[in-house]
Amino acid sequence: MGYHIDTGLIKDKFKVDCECPLCEIQQIVEEQFLHEFLNDAVMEDNSRIRVGKYGFCAKHFDMLFSRQNKLSVALQIGTRVDVLSKYLDELSSAKDAKKIANALSDAQKSCVICSLTEESMVKYYKTIAQMFEREKTFYKTLISSKGFCLHHYSELLRYSNSAGFMKNEYVKILSGVQKRNVERLKGELKDFCDKHDYRNALKPLGTAETALPRMREKLYGKKYD
Numbered sequence: 001m002g003y004h005i006d007t008g009l010i011k012d013k014f015k016v017d018c019e020c021p022l023c024e025i026q027q028i029v030e031e032q033f034l035h036e037f038l039n040d041a042v043m044e045d046n047s048r049i050r051v052g053k054y055g056f057c058a059k060h061f062d063m064l065f066s067r068q069n070k071l072s073v074a075l076q077i078g079t080r081v082d083v084l085s086k087y088l089d090e091l092s093s094a095k096d097a098k099k100i101a102n103a104l105s106d107a108q109k110s111c112v113i114c115s116l117t118e119e120s121m122v123k124y125y126k127t128i129a130q131m132f133e134r135e136k137t138f139y140k141t142l143i144s145s146k147g148f149c150l151h152h153y154s155e156l157l158r159y160s161n162s163a164g165f166m167k168n169e170y171v172k173i174l175s176g177v178q179k180r181n182v183e184r185l186k187g188e189l190k191d192f193c194d195k196h197d198y199r200n201a202l203k204p205l206g207t208a209e210t211a212l213p214r215m216r217e218k219l220y221g222k223k224y225d
Contacts, residue, residue, distance in 0.1 A: 003130055004123040010131065014141050019181075019214050021145060022124065022152035023222035029120045033113045034063055042072040048079050050112045055080040057111035125155050129162035132170045143173060147181030149221040185215050 013021040041047035163170035191208035
């Protein structure tokens with residue numbers, strides 16, 4: 001079986017000095033879907049049906065609304081509200097209220113852009129594992145990286161079987177890279193804390209100055225608008 005996706009973007013983003021190259025990849029994937037749902041998708045029946053069914057999460061609504069094409073957002077949100085309106089009729093019993101409450105709660109958890117982005121990211125998780133198995137140079141690329149945010153690290157582990165006969169070695173290297181880089185950040189975070197002791201007032205902070213936001217990225221992923 002061949003690669004699931006083009007490897008060029010993976011190689012490019014593993015060269016970036018960051019705490020998670022997969023966050024960099026996800027940002028690009030997400031941006032592609034945001035562009036799609038602000039342009040061509042608004043006129044496609046299948047896309048409007050998906051928006052009606054799944055809607056947008058608050059994060060992606062805000063990202064769409066921050067762009068120029070407000071009409072596209074309004075049309076698609078109108079489609080979503082039409083679908084949700086079946087849950088907004090006047091109720092006459094507590095039994096019905098609980099059923100509607102559960103349905104509305106589920107409706108707020110779905111997002112067409114989240115779903116499409118995650119589908120694409122699964123292909124990247126699998127391809128990275130395949131690259132480890134088939135490209136000798138990628139071993140060095142992985143081992144010299146700064147690891148991943150916890151979400152993307154867990155997903156890489158989930159799809160580690162895609163590394164085929166190298167899967168055990170892949171998991172060993174992957175986990176070693178992650179542990180080493182979390183320890184690196186822990187050390188920098190300690191240096192940041194120690195700096196606040198008056199006895200270390202003249203001690204240079206160095207990379208520890210940005211330890212906290214980088215630890216945030218390691219724990220929760222990259223934050224971007």
